[in-house]
Amino acid sequence: MVGNQIATPAIKFGTSGWRAVIADQFTFANVRLVVAAIAGHVLSKNKKPTLIVGHDPRFFSEEFAATAAAVLRARGVRVLLCDHSAPTPAIAYEILRHKSDGAINFTASHNPAEYHGLKFSGPDGGPALPEVTKDIEARVAQLAGKMPAAPSHGEQESSDGVERISPREPYLARLVQLVNFGALRSAKLNFVCDPLHGCGTGYLDRALADQGISARAIRTNRDVLFDGTGPDVSESNLAPLRAAVLESGASAGLATDGDADRFGIFDADGSFVQPNHILALLYDYVVETRGWKLGTARSVATTHLLDAVAKFHGQPVYQTPVGFKYIGELIKQDKIALGGEESAGLSISGHVPEKDGILACLLVAEMIAVRRASLAEQLRALFQKVGAEYWPVRVNLHLAADVQARLLERLKKDFKEFLGRRVEKEDRTDGLKFIFADGTWVLLRLSGTEPLVRVYTEASSRDAANALAAEVQKWVYA
Numbered sequence: 001m002v003g004n005q006i007a008t009p010a011i012k013f014g015t016s017g018w019r020a021v022i023a024d025q026f027t028f029a030n031v032r033l034v035v036a037a038i039a040g041h042v043l044s045k046n047k048k049p050t051l052i053v054g055h056d057p058r059f060f061s062e063e064f065a066a067t068a069a070a071v072l073r074a075r076g077v078r079v080l081l082c083d084h085s086a087p088t089p090a091i092a093y094e095i096l097r098h099k100s101d102g103a104i105n106f107t108a109s110h111n112p113a114e115y116h117g118l119k120f121s122g123p124d125g126g127p128a129l130p131e132v133t134k135d136i137e138a139r140v141a142q143l144a145g146k147m148p149a150a151p152s153h154g155e156q157e158s159s160d161g162v163e164r165i166s167p168r169e170p171y172l173a174r175l176v177q178l179v180n181f182g183a184l185r186s187a188k189l190n191f192v193c194d195p196l197h198g199c200g201t202g203y204l205d206r207a208l209a210d211q212g213i214s215a216r217a218i219r220t221n222r223d224v225l226f227d228g229t230g231p232d233v234s235e236s237n238l239a240p241l242r243a244a245v246l247e248s249g250a251s252a253g254l255a256t257d258g259d260a261d262r263f264g265i266f267d268a269d270g271s272f273v274q275p276n277h278i279l280a281l282l283y284d285y286v287v288e289t290r291g292w293k294l295g296t297a298r299s300v301a302t303t304h305l306l307d308a309v310a311k312f313h314g315q316p317v318y319q320t321p322v323g324f325k326y327i328g329e330l331i332k333q334d335k336i337a338l339g340g341e342e343s344a345g346l347s348i349s350g351h352v353p354e355k356d357g358i359l360a361c362l363l364v365a366e367m368i369a370v371r372r373a374s375l376a377e378q379l380r381a382l383f384q385k386v387g388a389e390y391w392p393v394r395v396n397l398h399l400a401a402d403v404q405a406r407l408l409e410r411l412k413k414d415f416k417e418f419l420g421r422r423v424e425k426e427d428r429t430d431g432l433k434f435i436f437a438d439g440t441w442v443l444l445r446l447s448g449t450e451p452l453v454r455v456y457t458e459a460s461s462r463d464a465a466n467a468l469a470a471e472v473q474k475w476v477y478a
Contacts, residue, residue, distance in 0.1 A: 011140050013133035014447075015323035019108050019117035022059060026116040028067055033147055035068045035104060037139035038120055039075040041132065042101045052103035052165065054082040054091040056199050056259045058116055059224040061085065064106045069162045070151075072104075083164045087199040087260035089347075089356035090171035092125040096352065097170055099123070107199075107259040110232040113225045126328035126353035172207055178351060179362045180289075180370070181211040187369035189251035190214035193361070194241040194264075196231040197223040200256035204358045208365070218244055226258070233257045233264030233344055233357075235272040246270045251368055252375070254361035261355035262344040265364055267375040275344035276303035276392045277379055278364060282346065283338045284309045284382060285367045290337070292349055297327045297339035300429040301443055301456045305382075305390035306340075312386050321430035322445065328353030342392060342456070388439075392458040393465040397476060399453055404446075407453065407476055411444060418442065419471050440464070442472055 011018055011025070011034060018034060020026040042049040053068050055061035069079045080098060082091065091103050101123050108117035120128045120136065128136075191208060193215055195201040201220045208215035218240060219227070229237045233255050245253040245266050253266030265273045283296045283306060295316035298306045310317045318336065320326035324347075327339035331353040340346035345355030348363075364375070371378055383389045399407065411432045415423050418434045419442075427433035431445025431454075443456040455472045459465040 012137060013120075013128070016109065016127060016325075017105075017117050017119035019111055019115050021114050022116050028064070031064050031067055031118070032071050032151075033140055033143055034118060034136070035071040036075065036143055036147060037136045038104060039072050039077050040139045040143075041136050042077060043075065046101055048076075048078070049101040050078040050080060050098065052080045052082065052091060052094055052098065052100050054086045054094075054103060054105045054107075054167070056105075056107035056109075057085045057197065057201075057222045057224065058106075058108060058113070058258070060116070061106050064116065064118075068104050068106070073162070079162050080165045081162045083166050084168070085199050086167045087171075087203055087256070087358060088119065089261055089352055089354055089358060090167040090199075090203070092121060092352040092354040092356075093171050093174055094165060094167045095121060095123065095125040098165070102128075105259070109259045110230070110257040110262060112230040112232075113228075121354065124328075124332055124353060126332065127323070127325035129325055129329075168203065168206075172203070172210065175207050175359060175362060176211075178348070178359060179207075180366050181213070184208075184213050184366055184369045185211060187372070188214075189365065189369055190248070191216070191365055192241060192244045192248060192250045192253045193217045194219055194238060194244075194253065194255040195260065196233070196237070196255060196257060197221065197226050198231045198256065198258035198260060200260035200358060203260060204254060204256060204361055207358065207362060213365075216244070216248065216250075231258030233262050235264075238264050238266065238272070242266050242270045242272070252365065254365065256357040256361065257344070260357045263346075263357040263360040263364075264344065265361070265375065269374070269376070271376065273375050273379075274392065275340075276305065276342045276390075278344075278360070278375075279303065279338070279340040279342075279346055280305040280309050280390075281375070281378055281382060282360070282363055282367065283340075284313075284385075285371075286337050286348060286363070287313050287315070289370065290349075292337040294337035294349060295335060297330045297336045299323070299327070299341045300427060300431070300433055301394075301445065301454070302340065302342040303390050303392045303458060304439065304441070305386070308386035308388060308390065309382070319429060324355050342394065389460050390458060391460065391462045391465045392456065393462075393469045395455045395469050395473065396447075397453045397455060397473065398451070399476070403477070404453060407444070408446075419468075419475060440468065442468060444472070444476070 108115040205217035255264035297318040433443040
């Protein structure tokens with residue numbers, strides 16, 4: 001703090017917005033600063049811009065949204081404030097419906113409860129591209145030290161008088177256009193939905209129930225601590241969903257993360273289905289059922305099973321850095337039928353260029369209904385179709401600062417071999433990826449949203465992929 005001014009904070013936008021620990025860096029002062037910078041950005045593009053402001057159910061979400069609305073209005077930006085916590089994909093759809101200049105969404109998505117975050121999306125409904133976030137960061141630096149740390153005397157930071165919008169019904173109506181609910185009704189299946197105390201509450205279960213499909217929802221109450229485990233759609237966090245599937249004899253368990261842009265799936269037997277495998281199954285499914293002669297897109301960290309499926313269908317594959325904004329660009333250009341990331345995000349042709357966990361769950365349900373087979377049976381059939389098996393693994397390493405710095409230096413050199421294997425190809429699209437002669441691969445990259453290093457491996461069996469990941473970890477710590 002300098003007098004009554006705020007010092008320059010280290011505010012950086014990662015792969016999906018700015019995230020920080022509440023009361024550490026994610027403070028009202030810093031929110032005012034970032035929102036003022038966003039206002040400056042949109043005003044540079046349009047003299048009378050409109051921004052949607054949304055939020056998730058995290059601690060202080062409503063208050064942060066009200067603060068953002070006040071800052072925007074003070075700078076001449078028209079505000080459309082979501083009347084309730086809303087999923088990221090629903091907000092993306094509202095941007096397109098209202099033809100707004102974008103949206104500010106207060107969410108830390110799948111991050112632990114102590115985090116909050118802010119996503120900025122542009123007028124296309126997709127996450128802001130790097131050139132936009134760099135401009136916002138530059139404006140933050142210019143404004144820091146010039147803005148008061150608190151509102152001036154008499155300035156009201158509330159949502160009184162702000163225009164309100166309700167994203168739920170328009171978004172649910174859009175899902176009816178995208179999903180074959182008729183096939184779901186005919187199959188007479190039943191599902192358990194788990195929104196993990198997040199924004200998916202009243203969306204995924206409603207979408208199914210409104211169409212006469214049996215759907216039971218768990219963990220629908222607001223809990224800003226997310227059961228103490230966080231709103232990530234990991235297998236361990238979804239243990240209650242697994243139990244509910246087995247107890248009820250459900251056809252599948254369908255989960256969405258904190259802001260409902262990611263999905264988590266359990267098969268009828270209670271086994272967790274990797275997001276990587278869901279992406280490949282759904283790409284194969286939509287190409288066959290929608291008749292889309294389009295390719296697929298995946299991040300550099302995502303399974304090469306997608307490549308094999310695309311090759312089977314005679315379609316191209318587009319590889320991107322990690323961050324759905326890059327895949328969203330390909331959806332906007334109508335180049336792909338489905339694009340996805342191993343971190344459980346996907347969207348499809350003709351939909352928003354943003355991750356949609358609700359749609360992903362509904363497409364999985366539809367696929368089970370139409371193919372009349374469990375997900376495990378469908379995966380075995382897909383492996384047989386492409387002539388090989390693909391088993392990806394991801395391990396998160398929380399490294400001390402000195403170990404991480406040493407690792408980054410080690411990764412700068414060129415590798416002819418790695419872990420005793422000859423490197424067929426080095427790929428530095430995002431992090432460092434080694435591809436070996438048998439198609440096995442390894443990727444090491446820094447997370448864009450959390451303080452850790454991610455290790456990704458893929459091999460022809462689960463055991464081989466796990467063994468390779470263990471070798472990589474030993475190498476990292478050596």
